[in-house]
Structures are given as C-alpha cells and as structure tokens.
Amino acid sequence: MVASSDKTDVELAAPKAPRGPWAYLNGIVDSKKSNPISLYACFLTGYTSALSFSACFIWCGFQTGNVAQLGIAVARTFDPIGERTYHFDKPDQQALTSVLAFLIGTTLGRIGDRIGAKKRTWLVLATFIQCLCCLAAALAAHYSGEGAYAQNRWGPSWATPLGMVCLAFLSASLGLQGIMGKRIGSPMNTTVVLTTTWVEIFNDPLLLSFKKQTGRDVRIGGVLSLLFGAFVSRALTNACGGAAGAIGCLCAFRMVQLVWWIFLPSPPEA
Template sequence: MSISQEKVSVELPLPVVQRKASCSSMWKVGSDFKDEATMTRLKRYFLAEVDAQRSTLPLTGYCFMTGVINAVIFSAIFIWCGSQTGNTIQLPLAVARLLNGKHDYSLHLVERQALCSLVTFMFGVFIGARLGDMMGFKTRAWLFMGTFIQALFTMASAILMWEDRERSLADALDNPAWSNTLSFLFTGFLSASMGLQGVMAKRVDTHFSTTVALTVTWCELISNPKLLHVRRLVTSRDHQILTVACFAAGGFAGRVLLDKIGSANTLGIGAGIRLIIGVWWLFIPEQESTI
C-alpha cells in the first residue's frame, strides 16, 4: 500500500542578523519620514508671513537703531545716513558751487561723503527689494535674514573703525572726525544698513513704515484728527508717537555711548541689538488666513 505524503511548508523565524536588519530598515524609514515631516513644518514656519499688527516690538527696535546710527555718523561728519533728503539736496548745491566758483572745481569731503551715503543707501534698498520679493517680504525667514545682513553691515563698519582708530566726534564742520579713505567705507556700510532697514519696514506695511526718517511721521502725527483724544487708544497716533520716542531714545543713547566708549564700540553694541531684533522676528505670530 502506497502512502502519499504531502509536503508541508513551515515558516521558520528569521535569523537574528536578518531580524536586526529588518528592524533597522523599518526604523530608518520611520526616521526619514519623521525628519521629512519636521523639515516640512520648519519650512512652513519660516516661510509664513508675520502678522503686521503684532510686529510693534521689532519695528520699534528699528526706529531705536536709526537714532543710534544717525547719532554716530552725524557726530562725526555732519550728515545723516538714514534721511537722504539733505544728502540729495546737498549734491545739486555742490554742482551749483562748482559752476559759479572760482578756482575750486572739486567736491568737498562732506559732499563726497554725502554722495557715498546716498548711493549706498540706494544699494541697500535695491538688494532688500530684490531679495524680499524672492523670499516673501513679510516672511519670518526674510525678516530674520534681512535684519542679520543689517547687523553684518553695522559690524563691518565697527570693525573698520576699530582698526583705523578714527575719532568719534568732530571738532567743527570743517574738521570732521572721519577724513580718510576708510571714512567712505564707514559711511557706506551704515547707509546700506539703513536703506535695507527702510525697505524692509516699508514692505511690512504698518504705521512704522518710515523707520529711517521722521518728516512724514511728524506730518501724519500732527495732522491726525484724533491727536488730542487722550482718554482712549488710537493705534495710528500712538504708533507715530512711539516712532518719534524711539528715534529720540536711540539718538540719546548713541550720543551717551559715544562719550563713554567711542563709535566702534557703540556700533558693536548696535550690531548686537540688530541681531536680537532679527531673532525677534522669528517669534512674531503668523498672519491669520482670511479664507
């Protein structure tokens, strides 16, 4: 009698080495997925647009830094690197003097420094506008990176001043503290930082849109129909008052620091403040979707 025997396949457990390899591959896949999800969340966080109405603190920091930097440069060479109205008018005045002058056919030092300030300010505005358009001018990533570039410009000027050992304070209008070739680098870096700051604040689109000059702010403040409503909050008026106050506080602090530690150290502190402002932008709440 023949007995047919059936083949029975029995699955044996994997060897220890194979089991470890299998677990390792599963862990790797899970880890890669987790890392990818984390990177996606971080990217979404940094590219999110900030809420302009909740950006008061970093913008007041911008206003304060305008006061500090203008205190440094005006005390040394009697020009402003934030407000370009005076520098713009100074150049046609110089041309008129050249045309009508006798035996004086060269730009004076202060006129060349004013031209340097105007050109580098426009350069700061240009790179701020182009990079801001590419990254999103209200995104956390751009507001941090742009402020970080401002800090680098400020620190570069501070380092050059430290190496050159220039005086911090001018004796008189015809005897500026910065008078050599490096003075144009000081002026250029500071003016570029102001131009970059100005266009960044403008694109955020708040009542702090003019963080580099006060002429428009004064006009809007004094003409505000709710200027004298002292018993209630008025956002536009209060922000304009805060802008003026931060300008004045920065100018006062900058001048006091100049007397105590000199322009190089003052700008070093300013670069540190700019870096803090840049980090501050990363924690501004995201703008709520209107959809």
Template sequence: MATFIDMGITDKMSVESPLPVLQKKAPWSSMRETMPDFNDEGTMARFKKYLLAEVDEKRSTLPLAGYCFMTGIINAIIFSAIFIWCGSQTGNTVQLALAMARLLEHDYSFHLVDKQALCSLISFICGGFGGARLGDKIGCKSRAWLFMGTFIQALFTMASAILMWNGRESNVADARDAPAWSDTLSFLFTGFLSASMGLQGVMARRVNSHFSATVALTATWCDLISNPKLFDVRRLVPSRDHQIMTIACFVAGGFVGRALLDKIGSANTLGIGTGIRVVIAVLWLFVPEKESI
C-alpha cells in the first residue's frame, strides 16, 4: 500500500514538477542553428540579391589581373605551336586578308595556318557574342554572371587540355611552315581556346575598367603612352597604374606559359590554367558591390 502511494506521489510530482527537464542535444545541433536556412524565403532573397548585385569596377583589380595573366599563358601555348593568337584577332584578320589577296595572283590555295586563323576568329566571335547576349540577360556586371562566365572559360580551357592529352608529343613548332599542330584536333584546340578568349574579352569590356578587354595590348599601350600623368610618380594614378599592371600580367603570363610548356607540355599547362580560371571565378563572388549614388 505504501509502495503504491509513494509511486503515485512520485508520478504526480514528475508530471507537475516545475523543474526543467534537461535534454541532451545532438553534437551537430548547434552548428545547424548557426547555418543559414536556405528554405527561408528571406535568406534566399538576400542571397539572390547578393549574386545579382553589380560589382565595383574600381575594386575588381585582382580577377581582371588574373584574366590578363591567363591571356599571356594561352597565347604563349598557341603561338608557340601554330603561330596565331587566340586573344588578339588583329593578326588573324589581316592574315585572312592576305590569303584573299593571293587570289589576285591566281593562287587558290588555303594554307593550314590560314584555316587555323579563320577557326580562331570565328570561335572568338562566337564566344564573345554568346557571352554578351547571356550576360545582358543575367546582368553583365553582376557577381552571378562574372562567376558563371569565368567558370565557362575554365570549361573551355579544360576541354582543350583533355583533347591535347592523348598523342600530343610536339608542343613547339620548328618553323612557321611546319606547325606543331596540323591534324584535325588542332582546330578543336584552337576553337575552344579562342572561344574562352572571346568570352573573357567581352566580360572584361562590360566591367568597364582601366584593364580594357584583357585580351590585347595595343589599345593599352596607346592609352599608357598618351596618359598625361604617365610620369607623375608623386601619387597613385589608377588609370596609369592599372595599364602598367595589365602589361606586366601579360608578360608574366607569357613567361610562365612558355616556361611550363618546356617542362610539362601543353596539356598540363592548360590544366594549371583551368585551375587558375576556377580561382578567378570564385574571386568574383567576393568583389565588393558598387555603391549606389
């Protein structure tokens, strides 16, 4: 009987007791509480707003310098093999004009180097045109497009590296009439690399910074030598300093590209270039937002 009463009192106290009951939490529960809830509409809205915000072109120095560095690497690889440029299409355009001029001499041959130049020009235009249209829809200066577009450049570069991997023993041409790449695959290499350059050039141009298009230096040299503050060493001049940095990154990229080419070959060098492009894509996500006036 006493036992029954005691049990009843105990049960009643356990039910009505105001003392809190401690529950042991799972070790990952505190981490889960601090993580953003992407199912929350407010969090998703803020994340989308962050991605679609326009970057500040004045604070985009690091990823744009990376673009210039990659131009040097890719041009070093392609020029060493077939004597054309993926980024600068001036030479390829004039080369095609010379090929058409040979028709006046009743020379109807279309040389391999002319075909490769035409492939580079068409691929560059397609990459740039597609990038411009897609960038306009998403927001040409938004973090989302700059990340995605740079990642697409990385995919183009990776595709070239994979295609070069098998049976590509020669990386450097012996003479202009004896290119290192003369097979059908060479047009795929050239096409992918030129498309990545066209996409990069349009994206950099839309950012509208002192780095210009990051694919050619002629305009940069002209801007630099005509800069009225070229010799003003007493203070920082953003326009002049960025132009000097552009040229320096081109030179550094060309040097590194040629040095790696001799040591590890074209495919491995482009593999490293793919990794650099991925890093640049991530950097765009952290560029500060442009302040509204």
C-alpha cells in the first residue's frame, strides 16, 4: 500500500521564496505602515528649511517662492519706475542655486524607479545619499566661516561660494526626499510642500469629526511635525553654536530615518 503524500504536486513544484538579509532588503515596504516615517520626514523638512531661511531667507524645501523671486528679478530689468538692474543680486543667486539643486536632487528619483521605488534597497540608499548631502553641507557651512543668521534681507549669510554649496546640498537632499515621499504614497504626498496639505485639511468633510480619520490625522500631524522641526532647528542652531553643528545633528536625524526604513514591515502578501 502506497502512503499518500501530505503535499500536492503543485505545492512541491512551487519555488521557495528567497530568504536572507539581501532578499529582505530587496523586499518592498508597506505603504500603509509608512505614515509615521512620513511625519518624521515632515519634521526633517521643517528642520532643514529653517536652517536655510535663517541664513539667507531661502526656503530650500519650498521652491514656489524661490521661482516667484526669480520672476521678480527678471522683471526688474524692465522696471520703468524703479532702478533697473541687469544682474541677479545675491538673494536671487541663492534662490536660483536652491531651485537647481532641488531639481537635481529630485531627478535622482529616476534611479529609484529603476531599482523599485518601494524597495528597502532604494529607500536606504536614497536616505544615505541625503546623509552625505547633509554632511557635505555641514562641512561647507563650517569652512565658509559665515554665521547662521542673515543680517537683513540684503545682507544674507551663505553668500560665499562655500555658503552657496551648503545651500545647494541642503536643497538637493529635500528634492530627493520629495520624490521618495511621492512614490511611497503617504497622505502627506511629497512630505516637502504643505500648501496642498492645507487645502486638503480644510476641505476635508470629516475635519471636525471626533472619530479617527487616517488621512486627516496624518495631514494635521505633518503640519505639526514641520512646525516642531523648525522649532528644534532654531534651538539646536543656538545650542550648537552655528549652522555647521545644527546640520551635523541633521545628519544624525537622517541616520535614524535610514535605520527606520530597514525595519519598516513589508505588506502581508509580500
């Protein structure tokens, strides 16, 4: 008498799922579990942007204002009333630097599209690149010898070549963060620009509901996280004695995010 097998032929023929550290890193993360790390990204946006605004009145994460500033600079060449200028003043140069660096940073997201935008390998690699950008910014800020705060609108800090390099690396890091947030698919969208978030919050029909509403709650949390990030940035800039030390702390915050990506769970079906 032949004993019956406990497994079907289909089960025996089915390939085993790869296991091990590399297979785990090549797995994708669960977008539904990414809301907390998206809120943390908003904190980093507020932290980083507060550094650049304090130094030169440039929001390295919010490029809408920088583009508008460049439009105004071009319009001054045709000014029939005021004094015409045929060159970019230093604040305009800084705005252009931030816009271009941000675009370069976000273009790196094309690498993620090839690797897999939700794969841990890409998320960890991209965050490591952001860490390197912040490290380069900290070194540039230190060796520029410039202060962390602007004297006034027309006397910005980070006006030397090294200061502009610092601004560029910070802007590039947030450009890369923006495309990562977009691809993950969090209610916070890019985790960089919050104008759309404000619109969505105040047009949410469940805005005043006392029940848990994930989309609304995450968006409100993102705004508060950005606010807290800016507060912490200013406090650490004073405590660390300048922008270089505060950007060094930003490197540490980015490393926390890198480790967080590693341990973010995969979706149940993965």
